[in-house]
Amino acid sequence: MQVFIAQIINGLSLGSIYVLLATGFNLLLLVALIIHFSYPVVVVFSMYIVWVVLNATGNNLLLGILAGVLSSIVLNVVSAPIFQKVMKKRGEVDVNSTMVVSMGMGFIITDILSHSFNHGFPIAYPENLTGGAPLFRIGLISVQVGQVWSLAIGAVAVSAFFVLLYKTRAGRAFRAISEDPAGAKLVGIPIVRTGIQSYALSGIMGGMSAILIAMLLHSASPGLGDMLAHKVLAVSIVAGLGNLVGGLVVGLALGVIEALIQGYAAGSWSNAIAFVVMLIVILWKPKGLFGIKV
């Protein structure tokens, strides 16, 4: 029973990161009208920035966190004109061309990480970020301070996002564009400016995810971005592309499933088993559990 509870906590904290990443990905899909496949790779780049700043400042947490969030916002907003340009050149809104831009960005970042940081070896985060000794431990299973934090911050961040989406002027414009971009333009919503706001907001969520992943995993490597990118894309498609509530449920579920497999079966198979589960779901419901909303 203790193992079960511990793995539920671990699973929810991992899942809350998937939720944040899937929400940022879906926001870009719905409002900026791009498929940013490599959004999680950008997040891992910010994780490296956090590491560099922590090393340079003698593990100053505040500066490390600020650098992580700011770098993520900047990277997202700076990529906006590239995406917009490619879409414009192709005439209409065209998610396929944006996918190629995103993949290219992902490859470049992964290569930079494997050449220019720590000789390509995995990086480790200091204890003042990850929280040191576990809260409790049963055999190989433990619950860390970082896990509880990531669950708490993830919950607050996702709630704040939904409040913003449903209670504010910007959120209303986001929903209007996601339902009908041409209609939103017609009523006078500045499409480009609102699109850039959505890049900035997914940057904020990506930066927070970068901190939370560092707290949870205690380390990062150049290949982490691709792994997360696959999972976030899978979560979004299994939930139904663009479905924010679906991403919330499926993101948490994937985290819990992975943690339970690690708790009760061969942990090294957790990715394979999780993807088999998702394969079955997508065969059963091709448009996702909650329906496509794009």
Place this chain on the structure above:
Amino acid sequence: MAQNETKTASPSGVPLLKVENLSVSYGHINALKGVSIEVFPGEIVVLIGANGAGKTTLLSSILGITPSKAGTITFDGQRIEKKPVDKNVRKGVCLVPEGRGVFASMSVMDNLLLGAHHNLQNKDKNLERVFGWFPILNQRKNQVAKTLSGGERQMLSIARGLMSAPKLILVDEPSIGLAPIVVNDIFTILQMLNKEGYTILLSEQNAYKALKAAHRGYVLETGTVTLTGTAQQLLSDPGVKAAYLGA
């Protein structure tokens, strides 16, 4: 002092909207070939024409959605043919699109507030006025727009336009897909708004009802203006009668 005139006041003064020699193409197809129209403050002007004559293109070029190839559009003394839609909405042009065009999955209130996106500081005053004209929308303000009837959606679409505090309301084919009795309601509402001081440019295939409600009209045929006059003149024109009034 225009008492010796009929109720259709003759246009005078400075036009609120002046479109000159406007040309618009979609690829090789010339949708508008040098169209010129004028709308004066306080008027209801109707564009009559068959499907594909260029009515919707003209309205969407005025708002800035469809880029023009040549010609000028002057609104309220300023050239607007190169300006983006959101700037034109701010200046006081709004479009009530064909087929109602409301955000179906959003609430009535959200739809109204979207109309006031640039203008939220005056939203309470504008909501009060809009709910005064459309009490049904007040009753349904928390409902999702797709639960409204066709006529209610058309009212919501007009009300959303009014939330932007427009000087000129462009209305594209308001009668399409509506029951005749509802069409009468919509024209009554447009005339009422006109009496409240709004200037309206409307496109219609339902020429008879539109001309009954309007002051003046333009007949569009394959991208050119072929006839213009007061609503009375157009109603009695033999060509218009034959082509658009089924007489």
